[in-house]
Amino acid sequence: MRVGFVQYCPAFLQMETNRQVLAALLEGIEADLLVLPELCLTGYFFTSSEEAHAAAESIPDGPTTAWLTTLSQRTGAILVAGLPERDGAQYYNSAVVVGPRGYIGHYRKVHLFYEEKLHFQAGNLGFPVFTVTDRSGETYKLGVMICFDWYFPEAARTLALQGADVIAHPANLVRPDCPRAMPIRALENHVFTITANRYGSESNGRETLSFIGQSLICDPMGRILAQAPKVGDAVEVVEIHPAEARNRRITQHNDLFADRRPEHYQL
Ligand SMILES: NC(=O)CCCC(N)=O
Numbered sequence: 001m002r003v004g005f006v007q008y009c010p011a012f013l014q015m016e017t018n019r020q021v022l023a024a025l026l027e028g029i030e031a032d033l034l035v036l037p038e039l040c041l042t043g044y045f046f047t048s049s050e051e052a053h054a055a056a057e058s059i060p061d062g063p064t065t066a067w068l069t070t071l072s073q074r075t076g077a078i079l080v081a082g083l084p085e086r087d088g089a090q091y092y093n094s095a096v097v098v099g100p101r102g103y104i105g106h107y108r109k110v111h112l113f114y115e116e117k118l119h120f121q122a123g124n125l126g127f128p129v130f131t132v133t134d135r136s137g138e139t140y141k142l143g144v145m146i147c148f149d150w151y152f153p154e155a156a157r158t159l160a161l162q163g164a165d166v167i168a169h170p171a172n173l174v175r176p177d178c179p180r181a182m183p184i185r186a187l188e189n190h191v192f193t194i195t196a197n198r199y200g201s202e203s204n205g206r207e208t209l210s211f212i213g214q215s216l217i218c219d220p221m222g223r224i225l226a227q228a229p230k231v232g233d234a235v236e237v238v239e240i241h242p243a244e245a246r247n248r249r250i251t252q253h254n255d256l257f258a259d260r261r262p263e264h265y266q267l
Contacts, residue, residue: 044209166242
């Protein structure tokens with residue numbers, strides 16, 4: 001199965017421009033799963049909640065889910081992409097999972113970072129895992145977390161305990177540490193992880209954030225299978241076998257999850 005990330009620099013609130021840039025980057029790309037960044041068409045650093053809410057849309061009825069469906073039909077890939085979501089009077093920093101036949105599911109970022117807390121509610125869908133099928137007909141379990149969720153081991157662990165083989169991780173990373181941590185998130189949960197970050201910088205009129213690029217794909221042994229530079233567009237696709245995530249036997253006496261002792265873990 002071919003999986004990959006799409007790293008690029010969105011133009012703030014220039015959704016049509018960003019759709020064209022992403023479509024061009026994916027021209028000729030064939031994959032089973034592609035992960036795009038957090039807030040991938042809008043950009044990140046909103047100047048106000050009004051601005052964030054004006055850019056938000058419903059899932060699955062909004063335009064971004066529809067656009068991703070056409071992109072999925074063109075590439076054959078399942079796509080995971082971040083967008084601001086409106087659900088009635090509530091707003092979330094979300095990621096949608098789309099295949100060639102349309103909407104599969106979505107996730108609402110549980111751990112909001114910095115000024116996201118001014119604009120969005122914390123996610124209320126938990127950490128759902130989706131059973132999806134690649135182009136060969138092989139099914140696997142796909143979990144989703146967004147950016148700052150990586151900082152909380154419980155996020156990836158909850159997805160892995162629910163059977164996720166692959167964790168899609170749309171991101172807008174600004175701190176330097178996530179690329180060092182993701183190999184360990186993959187290793188400690190024995191899963192594949194695909195972190196799709198953006199690069200460039202954005203100002204909200206009061207301060208400027210610089211995004212660190214370095215998108216990366218990790219395997220269940222904590223090896224980095226692909227990594228993008230700090231700056232520049234990058235679409236990297238690698239071959240993986242999701243079933244490798246299901247054998248969590250470490251020695252003939254040790255299984256990673258069977259050996260857990262939650263009765264001793266403080267809540
Ligand atoms: N957009 C974000 O959640 C940034 C999280 C902090 C970091 N790791 O950069």
